[in-house]
Each structure stands twice: as C-alpha cells, then as structure tokens.
Amino acid sequence: MTIAVSERVGAVPESQKDIKVEETEVVPPWHKPTPIPGEAAVEGERVWRVNIPAGEKRSLKATWIVKLPASKMLLGGNRRT
DSSP states (O other): OEEEEEEEOOOOOGGGTTOEEEEEEEESOOBOOOOOTTSOOOTTEEEEEEEOOTTOOOOOEEEEEEEOOTTOOOTTSOOOO
C-alpha cells in the first residue's frame, strides 16, 4: 500500500529575509507537492510517499533549523537575553 504523509516546514515571509529555515535531515527524502489545479499551494508543505506492506511499520524523520537574529524571537518562544 502506498500512503502520502504531509508535513509543513516553517515559512518565512519575504519581508523577513534575515530569518532562515534550513532542512537538515529528511529520511526517506520528501518533495514539494504540485498543487491541484485551481488550488493555492501550501507554503512549506512537504510530502513523503512511502510503500508499506500490510502489517509492517516505517519511520519518517525530518529535522529543520530556524535561524534568526538575536533581536527577534519566535512567536510563543523564549526571549533571548
């Protein structure tokens, strides 16, 4: 059976070019999906498509790092001092 698993990586607005989101480890590899005609693309969306035989398990792993200047903070995040 083939299944699709979607995930969203943080998206940074164009006005915040000093903030970076880096995908560092993704196993198995994922891809940016092609939007359905007439629908808007989901910013930051990634999709795994994996084959899983009946009764078996698979692990998916994705790691990303958010880099931001000391003068900024993530909404709901800890303040830097």
